[in-house]
Amino acid sequence: MPDEERGAALRRRLLDAALRLVEEAGGLAVTADTLALDAVVREAGVARTSVYREWSGREAFYVDLLRELAGPGWQGPSPYDEDAVLLARRVVAGRLRDLGTAEGRSAVLEELVRRAALVDYQGLVRSVQWRSWVAVVAAVQHLPRAADRVRVERVLRASEAALVEHMAAMWAGLGVVLGRRLRPHVRGWATVATAAASVVEGFGVRRLLSPDSSDRVVVVDGPDGPQEWHLVALTMLSVVEGLTEPVPDYDPDVALADYLVHLAEREAVR
Amino acid sequence: MTDAGPTAGLTVGPVTERAAGAGSGVPGPAPAAGSPPPPAREDLAGPYREPAPDATTGPDVGQAVPPDPERADDVDLPVRRRMLDAATRMVVEAGGLAVVPGLPPLDHVVRAAGVARTTAYRAWPTKEAFALDLLCELAGPAWQGAASFFDDVGAATRARLASAAPVRRDVDGRRALLHAVLRDATRRTYEDLTAAAQWDTFVALTATGTGLRDAAARARVQTALEAAEDAFIGRTAQFYELLLGTAGFRLRAHVPSCRTLATAGAAVVEGFALRRSVSAELDVVTTLPGPDGDEEWHVVALAVVALVERFTEPDPDWEPRDGA
Numbered sequence: 001m002p003d004e005e006r007g008a009a010l011r012r013r014l015l016d017a018a019l020r021l022v023e024e025a026g027g028l029a030v031t032a033d034t035l036a037l038d039a040v041v042r043e044a045g046v047a048r049t050s051v052y053r054e055w056s057g058r059e060a061f062y063v064d065l066l067r068e069l070a071g072p073g074w075q076g077p078s079p080y081d082e083d084a085v086l087l088a089r090r091v092v093a094g095r096l097r098d099l100g101t102a103e104g105r106s107a108v109l110e111e112l113v114r115r116a117a118l119v120d121y122q123g124l125v126r127s128v129q130w131r132s133w134v135a136v137v138a139a140v141q142h143l144p145r146a147a148d149r150v151r152v153e154r155v156l157r158a159s160e161a162a163l164v165e166h167m168a169a170m171w172a173g174l175g176v177v178l179g180r181r182l183r184p185h186v187r188g189w190a191t192v193a194t195a196a197a198s199v200v201e202g203f204g205v206r207r208l209l210s211p212d213s214s215d216r217v218v219v220v221d222g223p224d225g226p227q228e229w230h231l232v233a234l235t236m237l238s239v240v241e242g243l244t245e246p247v248p249d250y251d252p253d254v255a256l257a258d259y260l261v262h263l264a265e266r267e268a269v270r
Numbered sequence: 271m272t273d274a275g276p277t278a279g280l281t282v283g284p285v286t287e288r289a290a291g292a293g294s295g296v297p298g299p300a301p302a303a304g305s306p307p308p309p310a311r312e313d314l315a316g317p318y319r320e321p322a323p324d325a326t327t328g329p330d331v332g333q334a335v336p337p338d339p340e341r342a343d344d345v346d347l348p349v350r351r352r353m354l355d356a357a358t359r360m361v362v363e364a365g366g367l368a369v370v371p372g373l374p375p376l377d378h379v380v381r382a383a384g385v386a387r388t389t390a391y392r393a394w395p396t397k398e399a400f401a402l403d404l405l406c407e408l409a410g411p412a413w414q415g416a417a418s419f420f421d422d423v424g425a426a427t428r429a430r431l432a433s434a435a436p437v438r439r440d441v442d443g444r445r446a447l448l449h450a451v452l453r454d455a456t457r458r459t460y461e462d463l464t465a466a467a468q469w470d471t472f473v474a475l476t477a478t479g480t481g482l483r484d485a486a487a488r489a490r491v492q493t494a495l496e497a498a499e500d501a502f503i504g505r506t507a508q509f510y511e512l513l514l515g516t517a518g519f520r521l522r523a524h525v526p527s528c529r530t531l532a533t534a535g536a537a538v539v540e541g542f543a544l545r546r547s548v549s550a551e552l553d554v555v556t557t558l559p560g561p562d563g564d565e566e567w568h569v570v571a572l573a574v575v576a577l578v579e580r581f582t583e584p585d586p587d588w589e590p591r592d593g594a
Contacts, residue, residue: 010385011393011403017383018404021374035357044356050349061353068354069367131477132367137548138474156548164551185556185567194551195542195573202541206533209476210496216533220524229524235534235577242576 037061063148066140069132070155081163084120085170088112092177092259099252105178107223110237112174117200117233124204133159134205167193169266171240177259179250186243195239203232376400402487409475410494411501427455427509431516441518441584446561448517449575455509456539456571464543472498473544507532510578518588522581531581535574542570 037058041048055061091112098104124130137156143149168189175181175189182189216231361367374382376397380390394400430451463469476495507528514520514528525531546552556572557564 007393010389013385014379014383014390014393014400015404015407018374018379019407021379021382022408035360040353040357040360043360044349044352046349046352051353054350054353061357064350064354065357065361068358069361128362132361134477134544135367135474137544138470138477141470141547153548157550160545160548161550164549185558186572187551187554187556190551191554191569194545194549195569198541198545198570198573199538200541201544202537202539205473205476205540205544206499206537209499216530218524218526218530231530231534232537234580235538238534238577238580239538239573242572242579 035062035065059148063143063151066136066143066152067155069129070136070140070152071159081120081123081167083123084116085167087119088116088170088174091115092174096252096256099177099179099255102179102246102250103223105180105246105250109174109178109180109240110222113237113240114227114229114233117196117236118230121200121203121207121230121232124200125207130201130204131208134201164190164193164197167197171196173259173262173266175244176262177255179247179255180244181247183243183245192240192243195243196236199236199239200232203235373401373404402490406490406494408471409491409498411498426458427451427512430454431512439590444518444584444588448513448519448578450560450565451513451517452575452578453565453567453571455513456574457568460539460543460546460568460570463539464546469543503529503532503536506536510535514582514585518585518590519582520585520588522583525581531578534577534581538573538577539570542573 037051038048040061041051051061055064092108095104095108095111098108133156136152140149140152140156143152171192172189182192186192217228218231218234219226220229220234221227376390376394377387379400380387383390390400394403431447472495475491510528510531521528521531542552552569555566555568558567559565
């Protein structure tokens with residue numbers, strides 16, 4: 001065997017052995033243990049000894065850092081979600097006259113999703129918090145101690161629940177004003193909110209991976225001529241329409257009044 | 271729009287010491303005061319952990335939980351707060367949290383492969399070079415092949431389509447077949463994707479970059495990640511082509527190609543997979559009446575069916591192929 005071939009065979013054998021090891025370990029460990037603790041101590045301006053009174057070691061500190069990154073930015077609405085929510089309301093406000101017909105309501109839903117999904121998506125891919133959140137989600141399974149995993153997951157779940165609750169309220173309100181209700185098999189607006197968020201984040205992950213190929217625009221013929229849709233928005237519209245259906249007896253005046261009550265109740269909750 | 275490339279990831283502490291004395295609690299050597307953030311770590315062969323029972327199959331939720339970890343956070347602890355705020359600030363300034371892939375050390379691999387150490391060092395001049403090759407293997411499309419779930423889904427789909435022949439020619443019959451295949455294949459892909467050992471790694475590397483300082487090394491890993499994604503979409507597109515052709519559906523005018531549909535479909539499945547471990551709403555299965563009685567539908571499958579419905583339409587010129 002020529003040297004070159006022998007070298008290639010050896011490399012293959014070693015790489016295969018390494019892949020087996022990774023497989024046996026249940027996947028590649030990923031750790032957030034990437035900030036030098038000393039640098040953090042300096043940045044915080046605290047005494048080093050005091051740090052060791054708080055945390056038994058660096059591992060414990062990193063677990064708390066993961067909890068931090070899994071939480072605050074995500075507990076409650078993050079700014080880009082809020083942009084999308086406000087835009088959605090503005091679209092409705094600007095097209096009140098269209099609420100009178102089923103076609104008009106469909107058109108309002110389409111415009112709203114077409115624009116708000118894009119705002120949501122663009123905010124997401126710009127957000128450092130979101131990327132850190134993704135990293136924490138991926139890393140949490142690989143924390144060596146079960147107790148640490150549980151502690152971080154608890155924060156992740158709490159922030160997810162807060163986000164979904166907020167977005168579910170938005171979709172429920174849009175359902176009221178646009179005359180759409182859940183299809184019988186869909187459990188709640190939280191399902192719609194989770195599905196919509198999954199669409200945006202699925203595209204977000206792809207965008208991080210390859211910025212050039214993921215921003216696809218398709219042109220759809222609409223009642224007012226061809227319209228540009230970002231693929232993320234068209235996908236979200238498909239999912240939202242698939243999980244909901246028009247209500248049979250819609251009255252725009254009643255719907256609008258109900259919507260205002262819904263918004264007022266949300267304000268009261270917050 | 272910010273650069274979301276791997277360069278944005280910060281890094282990186284003296285992680286290697288963990289391999290030697292994990293949990294020792296000893297911080298690494300302090301850089302000079304006022305120095306810029308520490309450079310990215312090049313040694314990838316750091317925090318690999320042995321598959322310890324506790325790490326993989328050990329006590330799960332509900333066991334070994336500290337009495338009340340939440341309570342500690344409510345107490346006013348200035349040092350605690352200042353440290354976490356500082357660390358968060360540093361992560362944000364660096365453009366996100368960096369996670370370091372813990373690769374098995376070369377020595378370990380050499381033993382597992384049963385080759386001589388000296389031989390191994392002829393194949394790779396440094397352990398960093400080995401780590402980079404391994405990382406590219408792990409990031410690239412190979413792991414999907416190893417998981418082979420696409421092959422399984424493909425085979426199951428073909429079997430299903432074969433057993434459905436002759437396909438009912440009317441649109442309702444064709445739609446029922448389309449839904450049935452999507453219901454099974456989507457759920458299967460979602461389950462297998464989240465079960466694949468490398469999925470978390472793939473996501474983590476995508477979101478954070480690799481912490482590699484060397485631009486060429488970074489570019490290699492990035493290329494491998496893109497190739498993996500490309501393979502995922504390519505296979506999904508093949509699946510849709512097979513399905514649409516057999517069920518007599520075609521893309522609507524505004525959908526340029528099956529790859530467009532596949533890109534959207536893959537994003538939906540990956541978006542659901544991403545939040546699977548944190549969401550209370552996923553893995554909700556509902557029962558719907560089907561042609562042969564009640565059917566279980568996972569919400570990810572409902573979402574994909576909705577997508578396919580909006581991106582495709584029955585093909586008026588379709589003729590069933592004999593033996594298809």
